[in-house]
Amino acid sequence: MAYITLSRSNFYHNLSQIALKTGSLDKIAIVLKDNAYGHGAIPMAQMASEFGIRKAVVRNYKEAIEIEQYFDDIIILGGEIDPKPNFSFTINSLEALKAVPFDIRIELKVDTGMHRNGIMLDELDAAIDIIKKRELKLTGVMSHFASADELGSEYFYQYQNFKYAKNKILSQGFEGVRFHIHNSGGILRCGEFEEDLVRLGIGAYGYSHMPQSFGDMNLKPVMSLYAKRVSTRILRKGDRVGYGGEYIAPREMTVSTYDIGYGDGWRRGSAFDPYITHDSGPILGKVSMDLVSLEGDKDEVCIMSDALKASKHYHTISYEITCALHPGIERIVVDS
Numbered sequence: 648m649a650y651i652t653l654s655r656s657n658f659y660h661n662l663s664q665i666a667l668k669t670g671s672l673d674k675i676a677i678v679l680k681d682n683a684y685g686h687g688a689i690p691m692a693q694m695a696s697e698f699g700i701r702k703a704v705v706r707n708y709k710e711a712i713e714i715e716q717y718f719d720d721i722i723i724l725g726g727e728i729d730p731k732p733n734f735s736f737t738i739n740s741l742e743a744l745k746a747v748p749f750d751i752r753i754e755l756k757v758d759t760g761m762h763r764n765g766i767m768l769d770e771l772d773a774a775i776d777i778i779k780k781r782e783l784k785l786t787g788v789m790s791h792f793a794s795a796d797e798l799g800s801e802y803f804y805q806y807q808n809f810k811y812a813k814n815k816i817l818s819q820g821f822e823g824v825r826f827h828i829h830n831s832g833g834i835l836r837c838g839e840f841e842e843d844l845v846r847l848g849i850g851a852y853g854y855s856h857m858p859q860s861f862g863d864m865n866l867k868p869v870m871s872l873y874a875k876r877v878s879t880r881i882l883r884k885g886d887r888v889g890y891g892g893e894y895i896a897p898r899e900m901t902v903s904t905y906d907i908g909y910g911d912g913w914r915r916g917s918a919f920d921p922y923i924t925h926d927s928g929p930i931l932g933k934v935s936m937d938l939v940s941l942e943g944d945k946d947e948v949c950i951m952s953d954a955l956k957a958s959k960h961y962h963t964i965s966y967e968i969t970c971a972l973h974p975g976i977e978r979i980v981v982d983s
């Protein structure tokens with residue numbers, strides 16, 4: 648069966664690189680949403696915790712419960728709310744703030760310019776009012792960069808807005824509140840890191856989408872994808888391969904099928920612009936639901952060792968390549 652390896656040493660290397668910027672592991676909250684970007688929530692949580700990371704970010708309550716045992720502190724971005732002392736819940740609107748149970752820990756999301764989620768800056772006073780009147784537990788104030796990984800002024804503009812929100816909260820006498828806006832792009836590009844936390848996602852998994860001008864971040868991909876041989880045949884010149892026969896053998900050649908396909912979340916792409924596997928050349932013809940064809944007869948092939956490279960081929964981002972990989976594919980932690 649196809650399988651995914653997770654490189655412990657590459658993961659730890661990436662975490663160390665980021666820790667150099669934050670100054671401490673305590674300031675890293677590892678983002679494990681959506682099955683740890685497709686890497687596997689449990690093995691990634693386990694490794695992060697063994698490395699000394701104590702905080703995590705997940706999409707919803709269900710994901711939080713799955714990894715609860717590995718962390719002291721989990722930020723939940725959305726969905727169902729159910730009080731737990733080690734969970735904090737992202738609150739995105741005044742209506743939600745009015746309705747939440749009074750005993751949850753609140754991570755108040757402020758819209759600093761992305762316009763996706765969070766209260767607007769001019770709603771801050773009203774939010775503070777509700778929090779005080781209802782005696783809610785404000786644990787953190789957060790925001791999210793729309794384009795930390797792109798050249799442009801948006802990053803600075805949003806950061807200014809965040810500082811405005813921060814000062815306002817602090818001037819209202821709230822104590823012990825943590826402030827965080829940085830994602831991977833934010834932490835990679837910032838000079839001095841001055842906030843309490845980075846919510847570290849893609850960088851931990853080994854990818855940077857920053858333009859070259861920001862310099863080489865020296866991150867290493869954690870995930871590699873392997874597939875196993877199902878069968879082999881020898882084709883004559885002119886024989887066709889797969890649905891629609893879109894690959895035509897240019898000469899006599901040995902072709903094998905391997906057990907990965909779009910049913911596993913690998914992209915179907917186009918047979919006329921084939922993806923080049925890590926060690927066995929281009930995919931031949933159309934990708935089937937559970938199979939691909941490659942030249943040769945190796946028992947096992949490495950399909951992908953760098954999702955950023957693969958994402959460029961498929962005109963998408965590394966996030967989408969790794970997230971799509973089916974949770975049913977076995978994940979194996981390797982120490983190298």
Ligand SMILES: *Cc1c(COP(=O)(O)O)cnc(C)c1O
Pocket residue numbers: 678680724791829830831832846847848849850
């Ligand atoms: C996914 C997510 C992150 C992590 O972003 P990366 O670019 O993967 O580092 C941080 N904060 C929020 C709110 C997110 O949804």
